[in-house]
Amino acid sequence: MVSEDPPWPELGQLVSLIVQQRTSTRAELARITGLARSTISQRVEDLLELGVLVESGEGPSSGGRRPTLLALNPAAGVVLAADFGATHARLAMATLSGQPEVERAVEIDIADGAAYLLAWLVDTFHEMLEERDRSAEDVRAVGIGVPGTVDFATGTVLWIMPGWDGTVVPEVLSKHFDVPIIVDNDVNVMCLGEYWSRGLADEKVMFVKVGTGIGCGVVTDGQVHRGANGAAGDIGHIRVMVPHDVLCLCGNSNCLEAVASGAALVRQLAAEGLDVRHAIDVVRMCQAGDARALRLVRVAGQRIGEVLASIVNFYNPSRIILGGALAGLEDNLLAGIRAVVYERALPLATRHLTIETTALGDRSAVLGATILGVHGALTPETISNWVRKRSVLS
């Protein structure tokens, strides 16, 4: 039986210390927290009984009996994750250690709006849970990436399009999943996904998405750099040099996005009388060896390279990862970017700089959204809350 009225924040702290791998034995928990050994033993018994922790073998002896190691029970719950793009969504259900158990990729239309798509998301999440004999009670947190600007603190969509803007995503979803719901923009979650899934913990990573638009995410020391107003990474509206002025949707002219994004390439090719509508059409033309498309993509690469060279001088990242619909055009886009960055940025800043195409393909965003969820699920506060609920239910 769970001890009467255990102090929940304290339980959260204990689990949190184990999750952060700062300890895995009762003796160390006592030492770190300063709580009496007998108190720790009682609390750990509670957590074992509740299925939050499991015993996971024995550690090395430090003189006496070999200590029993404690670990988070990976079966103690799941994290749900979603990556919304303009025309696709990728969903995942993952363990608390971030291992995806179920993944789904679905065609959507972001213009269907938040009300419709979030209702669809809830239904699909429920299907995925049922598929593994789980229920909403097993969900510890939800992580979501959306293709637009988000107020991270509240999860409010600031700018995607009408039908989304102003939506407080956690408000909608918490009716169905009463857990932390964390929302961020797509490039931030893509960068997080690369950083954590590929073990880039010692690196300063930039993820540059070149799709219909252009944006970037920055992760250093495990954290997304969001800037003072959550506006960081908006490289699509940096001015570049072009022979003739091009008006951007933002009202300024000659923004990188207006001259080098998928949308800009489509416009340039359409102006030459070609039947292209989406960034993917440009990719297909390049793959078919169309000289006009190849030339435009190469010039776009150079312009993106100019902007990245400036940012390399200023920020000195160790790795730039290219993603988005156009990222596959390695011989043209990536080559153009590399040439300009290595020519224009300072040698000290490029000596160990890697510029590469994503190795995770379409999955970086959903993996990053999963990480958002895992982080949200494993704060001491969240752990305290679900341990409390679990105790009431048991």
Add this chain to the structure above:
Amino acid sequence: MVSEDPPWPELGQLVSLIVQQRTSTRAELARITGLARSTISQRVEDLLELGVLVESGEGPSSGGRRPTLLALNPAAGVVLAADFGATHARLAMATLSGQPEVERAVEIDIADGAAYLLAWLVDTFHEMLEERDRSAEDVRAVGIGVPGTVDFATGTVLWIMPGWDGTVVPEVLSKHFDVPIIVDNDVNVMCLGEYWSRGLADEKVMFVKVGTGIGCGVVTDGQVHRGANGAAGDIGHIRVMVPHDVLCLCGNSNCLEAVASGAALVRQLAAEGLDVRHAIDVVRMCQAGDARALRLVRVAGQRIGEVLASIVNFYNPSRIILGGALAGLEDNLLAGIRAVVYERALPLATRHLTIETTALGDRSAVLGATILGVHGALTPETISNWVRKRSVLS
């Protein structure tokens, strides 16, 4: 008498907890460290006897007797700091809380080289110590800012000029002061000085120096952003748009520094047949209302503004502080910068952005170097070392 063979790392940890203001009572020290109350009492007695800690009044009672508060003894040592510019140096001797006790501003010539200037520095530091009846034994750390590129980890000068390059500054100075010697470039220490002296702890601060050259430092969450290779902040070599190509000393063309720095303005005015040699001559001409100088400074401001607009979009700082020889030209340089940044950067990123001239004048660098020293002096390792020495001496 100090207890026999006290565990030095542990003493360092205790002092460090007090310095970080995580606690100021014996009971809290016991709770946080998990050490027995009696052990803590003995260690604290040792530290009081050694003059490392002082008792600083009584705290609120939590039921029983009011606890005695502990604090670092501000008289327990000093920090030395130096800011080297091209033609000046500013030195300081400060308390462990960063309060300057002695400051000196001296004309120098950086071209005299490291051997000469570091020997001069040691002599002058000794004079400053004697002035306050201190000796080299009282010094806990030295912080130094230099006008060039530094390998922060080792304190090696990578690039100032011949006579400096390759100098491992800590190696030279540690013969005289056997304490942590921390060396960084001038813009980083200027940014640190503004951040800490002006209480900007919640801000993301950029310090942009416009003098003979152009560079910037970035401080977020109390830390300088150095980038993957310590090359971050080099905005002087970002390419800008100019009607005619200008070759930069770096070998590229149209770098910001080549068209908008003090040196560039001097060159432009000299090309018009005027007798100008230094950035300060340009300032004097502007102050005298010379239309040619004013026009060139305004154009330089716009070009600096273009680069900063890009960086505001990417990094989203909350404050940009302008310093360096040309920073005083508020009506022209600052106005030009502001106009372009507010026009070109995204509204979300500029809504709460402050762009201002330094309020610390010539002192930001020496205050920042002092902070470098204070941080170096108050690590658990450093504290352990000086407590150990103090014990041997007492």
